[in-house]
Amino acid sequence: MSRQSNKYNIEFQRGRSGNNDTRERSHHNTPNSERLRWWRGLSGYRSDVHSYYYLAMQPITALASAAILSIMLFTAAATTQVTILNTTTISPLQFDHMLIVAMENSPYGPVMGTGTGNATNAPFIQSLLAFSATAPHYDSFGYSTPISNCSTGCYAALTSGNDTNTVNITAGSLRRSNIFDRLTGAGLTWKGFCEDSCPEGASHFPPFQYSDTYQSPNAIKTCPGCGYQHSWIANYTLLTRELNSTSPANLVWFTPTDCHNMHGGDIATSECVNNSISCTSSGACIQAGDSYLEQLLVGIGTITNPAPGSALSTRFFKNPAFRPALLLWWDECAESSQGYHCNSGNDTPNLLYGTNVNTHINHIVSTAVNYDEYAVLRTIETNWGLNCLRKDCDAPSMTDFFH
Numbered sequence: 001m002s003r004q005s006n007k008y009n010i011e012f013q014r015g016r017s018g019n020n021d022t023r024e025r026s027h028h029n030t031p032n033s034e035r036l037r038w039w040r041g042l043s044g045y046r047s048d049v050h051s052y053y054y055l056a057m058q059p060i061t062a063l064a065s066a067a068i069l070s071i072m073l074f075t076a077a078a079t080t081q082v083t084i085l086n087t088t089t090i091s092p093l094q095f096d097h098m099l100i101v102a103m104e105n106s107p108y109g110p111v112m113g114t115g116t117g118n119a120t121n122a123p124f125i126q127s128l129l130a131f132s133a134t135a136p137h138y139d140s141f142g143y144s145t146p147i148s149n150c151s152t153g154c155y156a157a158l159t160s161g162n163d164t165n166t167v168n169i170t171a172g173s174l175r176r177s178n179i180f181d182r183l184t185g186a187g188l189t190w191k192g193f194c195e196d197s198c199p200e201g202a203s204h205f206p207p208f209q210y211s212d213t214y215q216s217p218n219a220i221k222t223c224p225g226c227g228y229q230h231s232w233i234a235n236y237t238l239l240t241r242e243l244n245s246t247s248p249a250n251l252v253w254f255t256p257t258d259c260h261n262m263h264g265g266d267i268a269t270s271e272c273v274n275n276s277i278s279c280t281s282s283g284a285c286i287q288a289g290d291s292y293l294e295q296l297l298v299g300i301g302t303i304t305n306p307a308p309g310s311a312l313s314t315r316f317f318k319n320p321a322f323r324p325a326l327l328l329w330w331d332e333c334a335e336s337s338q339g340y341h342c343n344s345g346n347d348t349p350n351l352l353y354g355t356n357v358n359t360h361i362n363h364i365v366s367t368a369v370n371y372d373e374y375a376v377l378r379t380i381e382t383n384w385g386l387n388c389l390r391k392d393c394d395a396p397s398m399t400d401f402f403h
Contacts, residue, residue: 094354102329132352158376161390176390193255195236197224243317248315259280328353
């Protein structure tokens with residue numbers, strides 16, 4: 001019997017292991033007890049493994065053994081490939097659409113209190129928390145593995161499982177697999193929107209970081225002709241248009257400008273002004289960011305009755321056939337323009353809102369202390385049955401955020 005006739009393509013689950021940019025390993029945390037696990041005495045290969053008739057099976061039922069043996073004999077004769085798929089690649093677990101809004105540079109308490117909100121600084125976020133999940137001890141600089149060179153490194157960690165060697169990177173300079181090409185490979189879709197002309201470039205907009213996505217038509221500036229100046233003008237029409245389309249992308253990323261994301265912009269270049277939804281580097285950035293999020297997400301409406309044209313009023317969130325999720329993600333804990341400081345745990349704001357998300361009945365929040373960028377990425381991967389990338393392979397899934 002030839003080696004060619006015994007070639008099988010097996011997708012299997014394996015335990016956690018180390019990883020790097022050039023050699024990817026499979027890892028799934030999935031409750032699906034019906035999957036078949038294959039053992040092999042080799043390591044360091046990609047998850048789509050072509051094994052040559054030297055496979056050993058873990059104990060399974062006699063009926064399953066007979067079925068597998070029949071498939072193997074038939075394949076040997078017909079020189080066909082057999083693919084065994086985990087069912088999570090077919091049916092998402094908790095959400096089938098996710099919108100990520102990237103915020104910046106804030107400690108947890110001044111934005112979200114102890115998990116139930118901060119009425120003084122962020123009343124809108126407080127109202128949204130009543131329908132959402134959050135982890136007060138989320139560590140933006142990495143729980144067990146440090147995340148360096150933020151902002152850039154934090155954005156890269158969230159979307160590719162590793163940080164960066166420098167804060168300043170050029171568009172397309174990261175040659176590594178990422179969540180965007182993982183989604184594409186699984187037959188899912190993504191789009192990224194960067195507000196105005198994307199003044200912060202690749203450092204705040206992950207689709208511009210990677211060599212295989214930075215020139216993609218799915219990486220979109222909401223106002224390409226807008227200059228660096230006057231970034232304080234809200235511009236997210238293209239985003240809400242996508243969210244209200246009949247077939248919106250499965251994963252939608254949105255990066256607001258520094259005027260709107262609680263970071264604060266430069267006064268000297270007229271990048272930002274201080275008003276209700278915009279702040280300079282010396283302004284009331286938490287309050288401005290909170291008001292901007294309210295305008296973006298519900299307009300003049302409410303969370304349960306968002307105004308037309310707002311993000312939560314779109315088909316993305318209102319289509320009963322969808323299971324949507326909204327992730328408000330802050331890249332790092334940093335001293336704010338209002339003098340707020342980070343604690344020793346680098347507790348950073350985070351909020352997940354959606355159809356299947358646990359709500360704060362009786363002020364329930366996550367007690368986990370090991371959540372970070374890698375845990376967020378692992379949660380997204382687990383939901384869509386995607387293989388892990390790098391340091392996310394050892395991160396937990398944020399399962400207590402869901403029903």
